[in-house]
Amino acid sequence: DLSKWQTGNVTDMSEMFIGASSFTSDLSEWQTGNVTGMSGMFSYAAAFTSDLNEWRTGSVTTMSLMFAGAENFNGDLSEWQTGKVTNMSWMFCSASSFTSDLSKWDTGNVTDMGGMFWGAESFTSDLSKWQTGNVTDMRSMFSGAKSFTSDLS
Template sequence: MAAYFSYNNQTVKADTTIGIQKMLTINNDLTANKSTTSLLLTPLTDAIVSSGKDGTCTWDIDSDGKLTIHTGVLTTDQGSWISYASSITSVYVDKGVSILGTGKDYGPFSGLTNAKTIDVTNLDVSNAAALKAFFRNDSNLIQIIGLNTWNTSKCTDMSYLFLGDNSLTSMDISKFDTSNVTNLNYTFSGVDFTKSDPNEIKNWNVSKVDTMSYLFNKTIFDSLDLSNWNISSVTKMNGMFSGDSNIDKVKNIADWDTSKVTSMISMFSNTKETDLSFPKITRTS
């Protein structure tokens, strides 16, 4: 972490060649031996290098690349901080921040390709009808903190939510309320479940989901238990498991009720040969 000091009413960066402790020692000597205080070194917080507004929320980025979002309501589009994406290494949401949903192809935290951690513990999504593409294409994102605190009961669209997030090792989504979700297109496309826990979605309620196209497209996993999923409302499963090398590790999908499915185009394209059957299917196109 960079350290900054106030020197003669100017903000200066600590000289790392002599170290912060030595600078503080010099400061103490100056205090003890000089009558003037014009040379006193006062530690400051990390300097703000960028700032702006998104919806009614103000935000700032400090010299360490931490994006902090302050109280208010975010817009439903990609965050206005996207112009500074290359410098953002972490995200923290203050208390009192909410969002009413996302309606665009890129959500508020999408495209933050250098961010390693995003803390959304304080983000209120309880009135969000869509969480579409919320973290889309955050390719270096390792940890999303606070997803287990989200109230997603009103959400109907979780498509593209984690698309392309292939570095994630922690994203507790086991408590997501998916009872009203109808769209799961591309939700986990490109996610590496060998780095996280795929069992977090084992008991998701997907009974109202209409489309699951490309849901697990190019997803990596050692095992995937979807035996508790009720997909009886699903009509589209195009490319759902396309590009998945371990398709034989998906448990009990042959027992799914696919009676309403009208399209399975490329559902298992570019997967290794295995014996999968859907005896309840009526027709495909």
């Protein structure tokens, strides 16, 4: 049980649970306010479903591959602070159950969204208000996102 770990001084959680396919611990109370790196944190943690909406993510700059292959993850991330994030590439790649509302995310500093929702078959969030003026890579962003129908015009 990792739910009571003291994580307030941690600055990098990248690849922390990568490939932990049976990992299911509750991490909802972790202190993440000092974390800047979360790349690949839950990549291929197929069974992971913990609620992370209370996490403080305002210092994070990179979230690439964070939930890639986390096929059962569908946690609410609607209140995450993403204003400092520059890299969201492949973040939800093959996260086939993910449907969280990301409409309020601040994406103004993001430069890489390549493959972000690739294979996220259930994803349907309205992204029409996302700021994408600084994005330079959107390749394969919605490839295989079968349920995505948001009007981006």
